[in-house]
């Protein structure tokens with residue numbers, strides 16, 4: 001069995017570990033590193049996975065998943081680099097960081113795959129986009145695709161699209177959560193108890209997502225089907241248009257893309 005080590009088991013690292021276990025992977029095939037002992041103990045208690053130090057993780061794992069914040073990458077690479085033996089596959093989940101940063105800092109020829117996942121990995125509904133670096137072979141991409149395929153959907157994209165992907169599906173769940181939060185607030189304003197408002201909105205979101213995915217319909221057609229002549233929906237849509245919500249979403253996603261580029265640029269002098 002492939003041994004996978006997650007370096008930095010924060011929110012996305014934990015989502016991956018949890019998703020892999022739910023998908024049937026044995027905890028004994030998983031390792032993780034963390035900075036704080038209390039966090040490490042909590043994860044070991046919850047998932048039965050071994051906490052190890054970075055040298056042990058890179059030595060024992062076949063696949064080394066880097067899941068620290070982009071701002072924390074330099075000291076981790078310093079710690080990893082002398083210990084990564086040949087033939088290991090390094091998978092980066094870090095927003096903005098190009099494969100060439102890892103290739104430059106890790107031993108010559110190290111295969112690197114850049115991945116942008118999202119937190120719905122926790123429930124087996126991730127969207128992950130993967131791109132191979134200069135030394136990543138098809139078998140490396142196949143392995144990463146198989147791994148992530150057990151916790152959701154996987155797309156292969158050119159690395160040049162990863163900053164845009166980060167803004168769309170990496171950050172995307174946050175925008176949906178934000179929308180749901182705002183709609184629940186609207187329910188409160190209209191006098192609906194919070195728990196009822198949450199049920200109404202969450203189930204509407206689940207139903208809409210299922211129609212988008214399974215019904216094969218275009219979002220415009222699906223929205224038109226809800227929008228009756230002289231009805232309630234068009235009254236609401238007019239307000240959304242008046243407030244420029246479509247433009248705000250486009251601007252938000254562009255800003256997220258720009259931030260991803262910026263996170264990568266912070267390490268450019270090292271490339």
Ligand SMILES: NC(=O)C1=CN([C@@H]2O[C@H](COP(=O)(O)OP(=O)(O)OC[C@H]3O[C@@H](n4cnc5c(N)ncnc54)[C@H](OP(=O)(O)O)[C@@H]3O)[C@@H](O)[C@H]2O)C=CC1
Pocket residue numbers: 007008009010011012013033034035036067068069070072075076093094095096116117118119170171
């Ligand atoms: N959250 C998300 O939805 C997504 C995140 N990502 C990417 O995943 C990465 C992690 O993000 P996220 O999980 O949100 O961040 P978190 O801060 O929750 O997780 C990072 C974890 O790594 C730990 N850490 C930092 N340096 C080291 C080290 N040298 N050794 C061991 N552990 C270390 C941090 O500890 P400490 O708490 O001490 O800092 C923290 O627990 C980022 O690069 C982000 O771009 C990608 C897709 C989606």
Ligand SMILES: O=C(O)[C@@H]1CCC=N1
Pocket residue numbers: 095166170171
């Ligand atoms: O906010 C972030 O930077 C990370 C990357 C994508 C989602 N969360």
